[in-house]
Amino acid sequence: MLENPPNLGSPPSGSPSGPALDLAGVSVRVTGRTLLHEITWRVEYGEHWVVLGGNGAGKTTLLSVASAVRHPSSGTAEVLGRRLGRVDLRELRSHIGLVAASQRLVDEELLEGEGATAHTVVLTGHTGTSLPLWDRYDDAARDRARRLLADLGCAALAERPFRVLSQGERARVRVARALMPDPALLLLDEPFAGLDLPAREDLLDSLQALPGSRPDLTTITVTHHLEEVPSTTTHALLLRGGRVLAAGKAHETITDEGLSACFGRPLRVHHLDGRWHVQSLRASS
Numbered sequence: 117m118l119e120n121p122p123n124l125g126s127p128p129s130g131s132p133s134g135p136a137l138d139l140a141g142v143s144v145r146v147t148g149r150t151l152l153h154e155i156t157w158r159v160e161y162g163e164h165w166v167v168l169g170g171n172g173a174g175k176t177t178l179l180s181v182a183s184a185v186r187h188p189s190s191g192t193a194e195v196l197g198r199r200l201g202r203v204d205l206r207e208l209r210s211h212i213g214l215v216a217a218s219q220r221l222v223d224e225e226l227l228e229g230e231g232a233t234a235h236t237v238v239l240t241g242h243t244g245t246s247l248p249l250w251d252r253y254d255d256a257a258r259d260r261a262r263r264l265l266a267d268l269g270c271a272a273l274a275e276r277p278f279r280v281l282s283q284g285e286r287a288r289v290r291v292a293r294a295l296m297p298d299p300a301l302l303l304l305d306e307p308f309a310g311l312d313l314p315a316r317e318d319l320l321d322s323l324q325a326l327p328g329s330r331p332d333l334t335t336i337t338v339t340h341h342l343e344e345v346p347s348t349t350t351h352a353l354l355l356r357g358g359r360v361l362a363a364g365k366a367h368e369t370i371t372d373e374g375l376s377a378c379f380g381r382p383l384r385v386h387h388l389d390g391r392w393h394v395q396s397l398r399a400s401s
């Protein structure tokens with residue numbers, strides 16, 4: 117047990133002791149297949165991780181454990197100081213912000229059909245529901261939803277129907293929604309999927325501003341693309357075939373050797389003005 121576990125009734129204040137995420141020997145098996153092999157991974161509060169790996173490496177499966185959606189088949193997983201299997205997962209999930217662009221919000225279509233505005237979509241993050249529960253939203257919640265939209269550079273979109281928003285605008289509204297309950301942990305599963313270059317850069321700017329305004333927030337971003345790694349990233353985990361190839365400080369982990377092993381081809385990594393870029397040596401030779 118942690119000496120001072122974060123107060124899950126309200127957002128942690130100051131820097132809580134103990135890790136935000138602590139996986140020890142975590143394996144995930146489905147019939148006939150092992151999707152994750154004995155993952156050991158520790159994420160401290162205030163760290164900003166990127167999980168890199170090719171298609172099918174196990175990134176989404178790993179995030180499903182970190183987001184308290186899935187139990188490990190073996191090993192132990194502690195999220196925000198709570199051991200999966202011993203706590204109410206729904207209550208724990210209310211302290212975790214999850215953005216998964218590839219999996220639309222459960223009832224996004226329903227929200228669209230209802231003509232929900234961007235502000236309403238963010239408000240549903242307050243109750244963790246697909247549809248708005250109007251009697252649960254006081255003035256403070258409504259103001260907070262507006263402030264979050266402004267933080268994500270979307271203040272002008274507040275009253276616009278969600279269904280008419282561009283993919284880039286939707287991506288930022290989803291992040292605002294995920295931040296609505298003031299989560300201790302923000303998990304982003306391919307948040308840049310389907311975005312063009314300006315939309316990607318806008319979302320990156322917004323994500324890179326988060327550590328400044330929320331010093332205790334811990335983030336984990338899953339991506340295939342090095343160009344999408346926020347400049348505020350502190351740590352990286354490289355995944356291949358459901359196994360951790362390397363995990364540690366970003367500069368020590370995102371290397372030519374590490375990335376080449378992770379993606380199974382010779383790669384050269386460049387780090388320029390805080391951003392990462394990759395060059396395929398096979399393509400250029």
Ligand SMILES: Nc1ncnc2c1ncn2[C@@H]1O[C@H](COP(=O)(O)OP(=O)(O)OP(=O)(O)O)[C@@H](O)[C@H]1O
Nearest residue numbers: 146149151169170171172173174175176177178340
């Ligand atoms: N329920 C399941 N049953 C069987 N296999 C599964 C199941 N869920 C995932 N897989 C397989 O596990 C592997 C890892 O999947 P996962 O979605 O975690 O990978 P990923 O790294 O997120 O991939 P991508 O980048 O393509 O989204 C894949 O080969 C996938 O087909």
